Amino acid sequence: MRASWSPVFVLIAIVLVPPAAGQSPAPRPPSPPDVPATPPAVRVGEIDFGLRVSGVSGDPARYQRLRDLRDGPTLDRVRYDRDTAGWKFQAAMDHVAYRDQRYQAAFTRYGAVKGSFEWNQIPLFYSTDTRTPFRSGSAGVFRLDDSLQAAIQNGTATTQLLVPESRLFTLRARRDIADMRLVYAATPTLDLRVSFSSAKRTGAQPWGASFGQTNAVELAVPVDHRTNDLSASVEWSTERAMGKLAYDGSWFANHVETLIWDNPLRTTDLAAVPAQGRMALWPDSTAHTVSAAGSVALPARSRAVGSVAIGSWFQDQALLPHTINTAIAAIPLARPTAEAEARILSMNYRVNSRPVRLLWLTAQFRLYDYDNRTPHFPVSEYVRVDSGAGASLTGGSEPFGYTRQFVDLDASLTPLPFTAVRVGYSREHDDRTFRLFEETTDNTVRAAVDTVGFAWGSLRLQYEHAVRTGEGLDEEVFSDIGEQVSLRQFDISDRRRDRISAIVQAIPINWLGVTASLGLGREHRPDAAFGLRDNDLRTLTVSIDASPRDLVAVGATYGLERYTTLQHSRQANPGPQFDDPTRDWSTDMDERVHTFTANVNVPHLTPRTTLRVDYDYVRSGAQYLYLVPSNSTLVPPQQLPPVRNEIQRASTNVQYTLTTHIAVGVGYAYDQYDVDDFALAPRTLDSPVFPTLVSLMYQWRPYTAHSGSARLMYRW
Numbered sequence: 001m002r003a004s005w006s007p008v009f010v011l012i013a014i015v016l017v018p019p020a021a022g023q024s025p026a027p028r029p030p031s032p033p034d035v036p037a038t039p040p041a042v043r044v045g046e047i048d049f050g051l052r053v054s055g056v057s058g059d060p061a062r063y064q065r066l067r068d069l070r071d072g073p074t075l076d077r078v079r080y081d082r083d084t085a086g087w088k089f090q091a092a093m094d095h096v097a098y099r100d101q102r103y104q105a106a107f108t109r110y111g112a113v114k115g116s117f118e119w120n121q122i123p124l125f126y127s128t129d130t131r132t133p134f135r136s137g138s139a140g141v142f143r144l145d146d147s148l149q150a151a152i153q154n155g156t157a158t159t160q161l162l163v164p165e166s167r168l169f170t171l172r173a174r175r176d177i178a179d180m181r182l183v184y185a186a187t188p189t190l191d192l193r194v195s196f197s198s199a200k201r202t203g204a205q206p207w208g209a210s211f212g213q214t215n216a217v218e219l220a221v222p223v224d225h226r227t228n229d230l231s232a233s234v235e236w237s238t239e240r241a242m243g244k245l246a247y248d249g250s251w252f253a254n255h256v257e258t259l260i261w262d263n264p265l266r267t268t269d270l271a272a273v274p275a276q277g278r279m280a281l282w283p284d285s286t287a288h289t290v291s292a293a294g295s296v297a298l299p300a301r302s303r304a305v306g307s308v309a310i311g312s313w314f315q316d317q318a319l320l321p322h323t324i325n326t327a328i329a330a331i332p333l334a335r336p337t338a339e340a341e342a343r344i345l346s347m348n349y350r351v352n353s354r355p356v357r358l359l360w361l362t363a364q365f366r367l368y369d370y371d372n373r374t375p376h377f378p379v380s381e382y383v384r385v386d387s388g389a390g391a392s393l394t395g396g397s398e399p400f401g402y403t404r405q406f407v408d409l410d411a412s413l414t415p416l417p418f419t420a421v422r423v424g425y426s427r428e429h430d431d432r433t434f435r436l437f438e439e440t441t442d443n444t445v446r447a448a449v450d451t452v453g454f455a456w457g458s459l460r461l462q463y464e465h466a467v468r469t470g471e472g473l474d475e476e477v478f479s480d481i482g483e484q485v486s487l488r489q490f491d492i493s494d495r496r497r498d499r500i501s502a503i504v505q506a507i508p509i510n511w512l513g514v515t516a517s518l519g520l521g522r523e524h525r526p527d528a529a530f531g532l533r534d535n536d537l538r539t540l541t542v543s544i545d546a547s548p549r550d551l552v553a554v555g556a557t558y559g560l561e562r563y564t565t566l567q568h569s570r571q572a573n574p575g576p577q578f579d580d581p582t583r584d585w586s587t588d589m590d591e592r593v594h595t596f597t598a599n600v601n602v603p604h605l606t607p608r609t610t611l612r613v614d615y616d617y618v619r620s621g622a623q624y625l626y627l628v629p630s631n632s633t634l635v636p637p638q639q640l641p642p643v644r645n646e647i648q649r650a651s652t653n654v655q656y657t658l659t660t661h662i663a664v665g666v667g668y669a670y671d672q673y674d675v676d677d678f679a680l681a682p683r684t685l686d687s688p689v690f691p692t693l694v695s696l697m698y699q700w701r702p703y704t705a706h707s708g709s710a711r712l713m714y715r716w
Contacts, residue, residue: 042084043716048077050665050711058703061125061172062673068099068123069707076711086110099123099174114183119176126171126206130696131688132220133165134261139222140281142261149267149275159264159689166688171698173203173223191235200226206698209261209277211385217277218696219261225254225282240297248311250287257281258320264694274325274386283317283338291346302353311344323383331381331389334396338374342401345369360412365405372401372433393482398434405429418453422446430492437492438472457506457514468495484570484578486529493531497523513545534566551604559595564588571634582633591622608657613650620645646674655713663713671705 075096106116134142151157181195207221233246291309350364379396410424428442448462475485519539543557626637655665680700
């Protein structure tokens with residue numbers, strides 16, 4: 001139900017509407033003869049309200065994914081500014097009384113205080129036609145009818161018995177964000193700053209819960225959590241130097257900490273088949289950071305900048321038992337709570353210098369140390385998806401940590417007027433704990449040429465070459481956990497990467513501008529027999545901006561992106577299959593994205609009329625090919641159909657000025673989305689119950705929408 005409008009209009013009437021005739025404020029007293037009169041206050045306001053009517057066929061939730069476009073009266077824009085010689089006040093409201101509404105206010109007393117407040121809502125609309133046979137009597141607990149579970153357990157019925165019990169519901173979530181900021185100028189060189197933000201997310205979202213590959217469940221897991229962030233700092237600055245001390249704190253609280261759901265196949269526990277499942281949701285956590293930063297001017301047109309931050313992260317949530325299955329003997333926990341803690345050290349130092357007129361030099365060092373101080377959690381036995389205890393292969397948790405160091409060196413030389421040649425070198429070195437590579441080092445060299453010396457425009461060329469190598473790999477670790485010893489994790493594996501880009505801007509005639517950019521990138525992992533091997537990209541963008549007539553602007557952009565990846569794997573169980581190369585297979589992915597945008601802006605179609613037309617088109621197509629060698633012993637793979645997404649949006653807005661203060665406008669918007677995704681297509685998810693899945697029927701479906709609006713704008 002739409003929020004009440006009366007408080008909004010009362011607020012507008014009291015705060016924004018200028019005084020009526022006969023109610024003018026008292027005149028200012030005359031200034032003393034020797035003192036110039038204070039400039040009069042400037043008051044500017046704007047209100048934009050009207051009516052929106054739309055028609056949607058297909059998926060209305062996808063159409064309104066992160067916005068609220070319901071039919072009805074609209075108050076889309078309210079602005080109020082008041083500026084005096086000593087202070088300024090600004091207020092704004094957008095999409096009032098809808099789920100994507102936003103309110104802002106800011107006050108500035110020149111040279112003394114500056115404060116602002118913003119409240120913003122962001123909706124997330126998943127679906128209008130999700131279904132589930134589960135019922136939730138309390139947050140995070142999902143139950144099925146016991147008699148239905150018993151019939152399925154006894155073999156007198158199948159899970160199809162749950163289909164008539166699947167009820168239709170709407171799935172959505174919303175984020176509410178409040179943000180407050182205050183700056184106090186204690187002296188001309190000293191500022192005190194404080195800010196506080198609070199983000200609350202409520203609603204529900206799709207969630208996967210499983211008892212194994214042959215028995216999976218989708219649930220609408222409840223979402224009810226809040227994040228509060230506080231920042232305070234003191235900053236001193238002059239023309240030559242600056243210093244800052246700051247504190248940042250963050251607190252996350254989740255009000256639904258555990259998820260419990262019934263097993264559709266059983267109503268009583270067996271050691272291998274539980275009657276219900278349980279998992280932990282997002283734990284409460286806190287973070288505290290203190291930091292210092294400063295900069296100082298140096299000789300030879302140089303400046304040094306540095307910052308240091310020390311942080312502590314904490315999470316001490318109560319740990320769940322290994323299983324909720326009563327048929328499995330309890331396995332003692334090493335400790336009752338997580339006792340998770342990490343210390344963060346971050347440093348950043350940079351020196352910029354221009355020792356001679358034609359040369360710029362920059363050197364930078366950054367360090368990020370994630371010191372995970374969480375005690376080791378020993379585990380000798382564990383329970384997999386509440387369905388049977390087994391020996392742990394890893395022996396418990398691995399408190400992952402790392403230290404990352406960056407060095408960046410750049411030089412820019414201007415040998416010719418309007419032309420710069422830049423070279424650079426970067427080194428990233430990571431020391432890790434509990435990762436397969438103990439150390440990795442990325443060495444990158446780059447070079448670029450920029451010139452604006454051509455009569456027709458400008459040109460930029462850039463090339464980058466990077467090589468990542470790892471040290472300290474122990475392949476026996478893979479064997480200990482039952483993985484192929486030739487597997488390489490993509491984020492730390494040895495890698496060679498080359499990238500080249502070019503940007504050309506041309507103005508062939510004085511009313512026409514053309515920009516073209518090209519990008520090529522290749523990544524290869526030579527030692528990754530299994531895992532990601534290649535990851536390449538190609539991009540091309542061409543845009544045109546033209547003003548063939550005075551006060552007429554036309555623009556168009558076309559972009560093409562292509563991404564290709566190659567991954568290798570082996571389908572094998574422990575035993576002779578494990579080392580059999582005839583069971584290898586690969587996934588070759590090829591995705592292309594076409595983007596086209598165009599706009600026409602005529603601010604003076606007639607002396608009183610403005611016109612704007614916009615069009616956006618995006619089409620993405622991806623093909624996954626499963627490849628096997630010629631001597632393969634695997635069953636020939638059945639290829640999946642291509643994945644396709646296409647969206648078109650067009651809008652036209654016309655505004656006519658009636659008087660100095662009043663204008664009217666009409667608009668039309670067309671929005672079309674077409675999708676063909678085999679995984680979430682209606683032809684695939686055609687039932688809420690499958691032999692191995694109880695589904696929410698959360699689908700990817702197309703839509704077509706037409707929307708018209710009429711608006712009245714008043715300015716004062």
